[in-house]
Each structure stands twice: as C-alpha cells, then as structure tokens.
Amino acid sequence: MSIILLDNVHKSFGALKVMDGVSFGVEKGEVFAIIGRSGSGKSTALRCIDRLERIDQGRILVAGHEVSDPALDLRQLRRDVGIVFQSYNLFPHLTAAENIALAPRHSKNKTRAEAAELTERVLAQVGLSDKARSYPEQLSGGQQQRVAIARSLAMEPKVMLFDEVTSALDPQLTGEVLKVMADLAANGMTMVLVTHEMAFARNVAHTTLFMHQGRIWEQGGPEMFDRPQTKELQQFLGAGV
Amino acid sequence: MNSAFNHNHLFFLLQGAGWTLTLSLMAFVGGGLVGFIVALCRVSSIGPVRWMSSAYVQLVQGTPLLILMFLAYFGLSIVGLSLPALVAAGISMTIYVGAYIGEIWRGCIQAVPRTQWEAAECLALSRAQRMRLVILPQALRIATPPTVGFMVQIVKNTSLASVVGFVELTRAGQVVNNSLFEPFVVYMLVAGLYFLLCFPLSWLSRQLERRLLVAPRLEVAAA
Numbered sequence: 001m002s003i004i005l006l007d008n009v010h011k012s013f014g015a016l017k018v019m020d021g022v023s024f025g026v027e028k029g030e031v032f033a034i035i036g037r038s039g040s041g042k043s044t045a046l047r048c049i050d051r052l053e054r055i056d057q058g059r060i061l062v063a064g065h066e067v068s069d070p071a072l073d074l075r076q077l078r079r080d081v082g083i084v085f086q087s088y089n090l091f092p093h094l095t096a097a098e099n100i101a102l103a104p105r106h107s108k109n110k111t112r113a114e115a116a117e118l119t120e121r122v123l124a125q126v127g128l129s130d131k132a133r134s135y136p137e138q139l140s141g142g143q144q145q146r147v148a149i150a151r152s153l154a155m156e157p158k159v160m161l162f163d164e165v166t167s168a169l170d171p172q173l174t175g176e177v178l179k180v181m182a183d184l185a186a187n188g189m190t191m192v193l194v195t196h197e198m199a200f201a202r203n204v205a206h207t208t209l210f211m212h213q214g215r216i217w218e219q220g221g222p223e224m225f226d227r228p229q230t231k232e233l234q235q236f237l238g239a240g241v
Numbered sequence: 242m243n244s245a246f247n248h249n250h251l252f253f254l255l256q257g258a259g260w261t262l263t264l265s266l267m268a269f270v271g272g273g274l275v276g277f278i279v280a281l282c283r284v285s286s287i288g289p290v291r292w293m294s295s296a297y298v299q300l301v302q303g304t305p306l307l308i309l310m311f312l313a314y315f316g317l318s319i320v321g322l323s324l325p326a327l328v329a330a331g332i333s334m335t336i337y338v339g340a341y342i343g344e345i346w347r348g349c350i351q352a353v354p355r356t357q358w359e360a361a362e363c364l365a366l367s368r369a370q371r372m373r374l375v376i377l378p379q380a381l382r383i384a385t386p387p388t389v390g391f392m393v394q395i396v397k398n399t400s401l402a403s404v405v406g407f408v409e410l411t412r413a414g415q416v417v418n419n420s421l422f423e424p425f426v427v428y429m430l431v432a433g434l435y436f437l438l439c440f441p442l443s444w445l446s447r448q449l450e451r452r453l454l455v456a457p458r459l460e461v462a463a464a
Contacts, residue, residue, distance in 0.1 A: 074365075107365040
C-alpha cells in the first residue's frame, strides 16, 4: 500500500501542459527522486502532492488524504506532509528555535515545554544545536536550509518533500544539506525529492523517476543511471556530467 | 486693539498647539484602528469584504477632508446630532486617516513575500495564524517609516478643524491676529510651532527608513 499515490494526473498552466497523465506510487520509508530538465513538470508534481497546486484531472492520495478532493481539510494534510523549498523561506523575524517551535505550538497545540524539547531534538538532528538563538540572516545558506528541514521535521510528518533544496547553495554548502537528508533517509523517513544532484539520487534514492515534457519517461533503481533506456535520459545524464 | 504681542498671546497659541496635539492623537488612534481593519479587509480572501473596503478608501480619498469636517459638524447637527467641534473634527480625521493609513498598511502587508505565506501554509497554520504570527510582524517592520511619515500629514491636516470653530493652533493664530493685526509675526510663530510638532516625526521617519535599508535582508540573499 503506497503512502503517496498519483493516478493519471493532468495539470496545465493555461495552454501549457505540465503534467500529462502522471502516475506513480511511493512506499512507506522509500526515498523517491524525481529528475528532469527545467520545465519537465517535476516541481509541479511535488507541489501537487502538498496541494500547493490543484490538479485538473486524476487522483492523488497522500497518507490517507484524498488530495484531489476539493473539500479536503488542508491543515490535516499539511500536518502529515513536510515540505522544504529551494529558497528556505524561514521567517526572518524569528530565531531558528522560534521558527521551528512556531507550528508545533500553534498548529499542533503543543505546550511550550514540549515544543522546546522537540526544537532541541530536531536542531541536534540537523547539527545546529548551537544556532538556536540565531536569526536567519545570521546563518549561511546551508545552515538556513538545515533549519528549514528541522522546522518541517518538528511537525513529525509522515512524508517529507524536498523541492530542489540545494539549488540555491554554493557547492561547498550543498554537502552539509545532502548529509542531513541522507541521515533522514537512513532513519526510514519517506522522502520525495526533486533534485539536480544526480550523485545523490543515484546513491540515496531507492527509486528515481525521469520526467520529460510532463510525462514519466523512465523509472527505476540506481541501475537506471548506468543503463538509461531512452535517448532523452541518455542526453539528460550526458549533459549533466 | 494695538497692544503688542505678550505672554498671554503666546500662552493662547501654546494652548492651541496642545489641542492640535490632542486632535492629532485622536486621529492617529482612531484612524489607526480603522486603518488596521481596512488593511485586513483589503487583503481578505472574501470578495465582498475586499470590494467594500476598497469602496470606502476610494470614496474618502476622493473627498476633501474639509468637506468631511463640514459634514460631521454642520451636516450632523441638521439631522439633530449636534457634536462638539472636537468630536466632529476627531470623527472626520478618523475617517480620513483610516482610509489613507489603511492603504499604506495594505501595501506593507502585500510587500511581505508570497513565499512567506506559502511556507506558513505548509506548516498547517490557519489563515489567521499566518497573518498574526508570520505576516503582520514582518509588515510592521516595513510599515514603521511610512506610518511615522504620514503622522506629519495628520498633524498639519488638523489645521482644517479651524473651519468648524475648533480652537486648535491655526484657529488660535487667527484669533490672536484678529486682535493684533500682526499677521506676519503671528503666523510665523504658528508655523514655527507646527514645525516643532512635525520635525521630530519626520526626523524619526528618516532614521527608521535608514535603519531598515541598512539592515541585511534575508529575502535578497535567498532570491
């Protein structure tokens, strides 16, 4: 039984078809990478899972929530789904610890003490216990992104989504974020990531999906990188190296 | 009639300045409350709420403050509601300031990046929580310099209350001048008193603006 299921999903922005009959399933504890060129529909697919975009046709099921149902309680969905963005989107007026404690306090009604304990735990998990009192502008990009991951983890989600989370970072800072994500994967977190980090997808993801022109072009395990079946994936991987 | 300017006249002018300050404070508190509600209504997700607040803003911005004063003072007294000049002027200023400051604050709310809304939404915060915990604190920072700057306009515009017979600084100047016939001296003094009220505000506004520009901005780094 898949924890995330997309069934024949269609989505257009005006005349532009960005998802053209996309279907896939993600198992509990699976690390699922989506690769492809810019505009291939991969980020849109991710955003549809968290209902940041509505789909035109098809069905999406996430952790028991019928995402394609217009009457869905979005707050229930978002308590179970964590998402991390390319541009971190930390709240600049709050410290790292306050950023993390905000949603558990107000969305899950945890007590101050519970939230503080949770904050301490997730900050340690991303290796930033000493930055609890720092404001986002006092942190490097890599540190900000790790705080953003910790902020999502504090909601104790069933699924974590990562939308090109290292694309805004210098190569030196990319490593520290990828390490946090690899640790998460090793601990059994269900993760869907849209990424340009081919090495990471190959080494950490159980399944990788190659999207092209709004369709799933190829799908497979790490071996897919060595033996791409389609010309498009060969070209894509070739251009990336 | 031809007695020279003395301390009694000065005291009368200072008293007028006190009333100008009082009316300014009423306008700022009342207008701030109305403006806050207007700003929230202008960014509401409910269409009719947005349209109604927009209509209010358009209506007030297209009406001279002087006419609002006449309506509150003379207009309401015809229909049997005879208000003291201070109250009538206070109401007119509240209506006027509410519309303008509501628009300033709406702009500040909308200046907070969309991605902040999205991030808060993805953390399962309700719309009210997103506004209160994430957007408004950031909007407040953006809003401070233009708000303090607008307070200067409020102080100067209270002078229009002189036409409904409220003895604030301008009216006090007229009264003194009527007995002395020294318009240049008297109105220079009046202008000087207005300047003393306004200059600290405009100075503060500039300082706040400078601090905001110098402070490192996260959004720039993340863009």
